[in-house]
Amino acid sequence: MTSTVVKTIGNHRYAYQATYNRQTGKQDWKYIGKADRFTKEAPRIEIHHADFRDLAIEHGIADLVLTDPPWNDEALPLWEPLSAFAERVLRPGGILCAYAGHKSLPYELNALGSHLTYIWMISIIEPGAKNNYHPARVTVGWRPVLVFYKPPLALSSRRYWKDTITSRRREKDLFVWQQNVDVVRELVRMFSDPGDLVVDPFLGSGTTAIAARGQGRAFIGCELDEGRVRVTEDRIRRDLGLPHADHAIPEVAT
């Protein structure tokens, strides 16, 4: 039998998976990741240093999975597990919004559709963008965001949402793949309500965490790269007006 345990040591929280070992009669512990809970006023924010495929989140608790997976070809195998992850953590009627790449759209749509149902596509218009994709001789001026849901579809009580959003400026000061926070805020507003839980399994520099917190949503996110976890933590602390963190990770006794 396997269970997940979160330990608090000093200012940090650490998540472990405990599995009962019949032969030794003891629990085997597997470290899953750091799970800091930021304090000051609610809402709750949790940042995990983990691969999203190992992230232990209670099933069916999220209202919105809003994320920006890597778009390169090597990352394509992550899209089907992302669909399975969203299906697991979303409540029925919950929404997945995923930034996507143009080149692999047919693949990404198909992979996300393996566990969720397609609704629509949003175009993030980037005026002045001058990215040329040479093989297709195209100058790219927009980004797709794919919108899926976990049945049943429960949008009838929502206001109409727009399928175009204009990004006012590029924000790349923290990370080369950083998204514009105002656009992410707009997506949070369109697909969730204050008090809802937003989840981002590909945090990068934590733009979704900032957007969700600013709109009064609870947030859980994870990121594979430890440096980016720190960037995100510092960004949230700055946003909350909390002092800079001491990143020393203490020894953990199991």
Ligand SMILES: C[S@@+](CC[C@H](N)C(=O)[O-])C[C@H]1O[C@@H](n2cnc3c(N)ncnc32)[C@H](O)[C@@H]1O
């Ligand atoms: C496109 S970036 C996200 C950028 C983010 N939207 C921002 O504004 O900074 C994708 C991130 O996913 C992370 N990543 C890749 N594979 C992952 C995995 N299996 N689990 C968790 N994070 C992963 C990468 O390290 C990268 O930081």
